[in-house]
Amino acid sequence: MRRVSVFGSTGSIGQSTLDLIGRGDFDVVALTGGANVTQLAADAIRLRAEVAVTAFDDRLEELRDALAGSGVEAAAGTAALEEAADRAADWTMSAIVGAAGLIPSLRALRHGGTLALANKESLVCAGPLLLSEAARRGATVLPVDSEHSAVFQALVGEDVAAVEKVVITASGGGLRDLPLESLRNATPEQAGMHPNWDMGQRITIDSASMFNKAMELIETKEFFGLPPAKIDTIIHPQSLIHALVQFADGAMMAHLGAADMRHAIGYALNWPDRRHLPVERLDLAQVARLEFHAPDPARYPALAIARGVMDRGGLSGAAFNAAKEVALDLFIARQMRFTDMAPLVERVLERLEARGCLEGDTMTLDMVLETDRIARETATAVASGDHAA
Numbered sequence: 001m002r003r004v005s006v007f008g009s010t011g012s013i014g015q016s017t018l019d020l021i022g023r024g025d026f027d028v029v030a031l032t033g034g035a036n037v038t039q040l041a042a043d044a045i046r047l048r049a050e051v052a053v054t055a056f057d058d059r060l061e062e063l064r065d066a067l068a069g070s071g072v073e074a075a076a077g078t079a080a081l082e083e084a085a086d087r088a089a090d091w092t093m094s095a096i097v098g099a100a101g102l103i104p105s106l107r108a109l110r111h112g113g114t115l116a117l118a119n120k121e122s123l124v125c126a127g128p129l130l131l132s133e134a135a136r137r138g139a140t141v142l143p144v145d146s147e148h149s150a151v152f153q154a155l156v157g158e159d160v161a162a163v164e165k166v167v168i169t170a171s172g173g174g175l176r177d178l179p180l181e182s183l184r185n186a187t188p189e190q191a192g193m194h195p196n197w198d199m200g201q202r203i204t205i206d207s208a209s210m211f212n213k214a215m216e217l218i219e220t221k222e223f224f225g226l227p228p229a230k231i232d233t234i235i236h237p238q239s240l241i242h243a244l245v246q247f248a249d250g251a252m253m254a255h256l257g258a259a260d261m262r263h264a265i266g267y268a269l270n271w272p273d274r275r276h277l278p279v280e281r282l283d284l285a286q287v288a289r290l291e292f293h294a295p296d297p298a299r300y301p302a303l304a305i306a307r308g309v310m311d312r313g314g315l316s317g318a319a320f321n322a323a324k325e326v327a328l329d330l331f332i333a334r335q336m337r338f339t340d341m342a343p344l345v346e347r348v349l350e351r352l353e354a355r356g357c358l359e360g361d362t363m364t365l366d367m368v369l370e371t372d373r374i375a376r377e378t379a380t381a382v383a384s385g386d387h388a389a
């Protein structure tokens with residue numbers, strides 16, 4: 001039986017992953033979550049996991065109580081997350097949200113199995129590091145972001161050198177129809193509603209600002225090793241085409257499917273095979289129409305910021321992600337306007353670049369973590385009006 005672990009099992013991707021794992025024959029090694037200890041314990045008992053880990057030390061007692069008598073080990077904290085990633089698994093889902101997912105992703109690669117990567121932040125912050133570690137350990141990394149899974153599938157049997165362009169689609173997010181002048185007053189509740197996908201709060205708000213698509217442009221560059229000029233995005237309000245790959249002969253291969261993350265997760269779980277998945281089949285006559293339009297740069301300034309990050313490369317991805325996480329925290333806490341997030345991220349990148357913090361041809365984990373720390377510090381200072389930051 002295949003041994004599997006799920007990092008971030010209590011989240012949106014985590015729960016969809018457990019849904020598929022629960023339908024198959026797997027040995028569950030580790031499940032990890034955050035504050036939702038009740039869910040974590042219930043899943044760990046049901047799936048007979050070896051260990052359940054909460055990221056938060058102060059939740060350990062609660063987790064222990066919930067697991068009492070079940071035979072599932074309880075653990076808490078960052079070191080326990082890393083220890084869980086050290087337990088050999090054939091397949092690991094990386095579905096923690098944010099830069100916190102990077103170290104577990106890197107640790108899981110050490111067994112040389114398969115890493116199903118939903119945590120896009122790992123690639124944005126440390127793409128070269130992650131992929132070189134995977135190569136060194138003989139591990140396979142499979143994309144779980146729907147767009148990247150779609151590109152991956154369109155490239156099966158193809159020569160990447162013949163790729164002219166990769167286009168990842170964007171829904172436009174929950175505020176796509178809000179008049180531009182009203183965007184500055186958008187609330188976290190409004191931005192936290194997605195027209196097509198049911199996802200975690202942070203990625204849903206990132207979809208409204210298109211910081212999510214900005215991250216995904218960088219993720220495309222890192223994962224597929226394509227030059228930035230060959231990577232583009234387009235608004236496709238129905239979210240039925242997830243990505244398109246255009247080849248040297250002018251052919252475009254599109255990947256279509258229902259907006260259900262269990263497709264991309266299941267593809268990574270069954271790869272290189274294709275097996276039955278319990279996802280809705282598209283009725284194209286019912287769909288009738290697929291629409292596309294170019295994103296408005298004034299509405300989605302995050303896209304231009306991502307272009308700068310793709311061109312600069314190196315540590316700018318880690319700085320970009322960290323500044324974005326701080327901006328998002330402030331927006332969720334109602335301490336920052338929706339439209340002030342992109343200018344904050346831009347300012348942090350400018351300052352770090354001016355201070356020479358983003359330079360360097362090599363990339364180590366320490367450099368990534370240090371860049372993440374400085375960018376968070378700078379973002380917090382700039383947001384609080386500290387002009388010396």
Ligand code: NAD
Binds near residue numbers: 012098120146200
């Ligand atoms: P979510 O918020 O629903 O779940 C996040 C998970 O991470 C939870 O289990 C939570 O307990 C855990 N977590 C949160 N903070 C943590 C920390 N500091 N340390 C350890 N664990 C922590 O998020 P999600 O929507 O499932 O997204 C997970 C990842 O997958 C993100 O990187 C997201 O960008 C990516 N992704 C999600 C979707 C989607 O449909 N939800 C689609 C594509 C990519």
Ligand code: MG
Binds near residue numbers: 145146147216
């Ligand atoms: Mg996506």
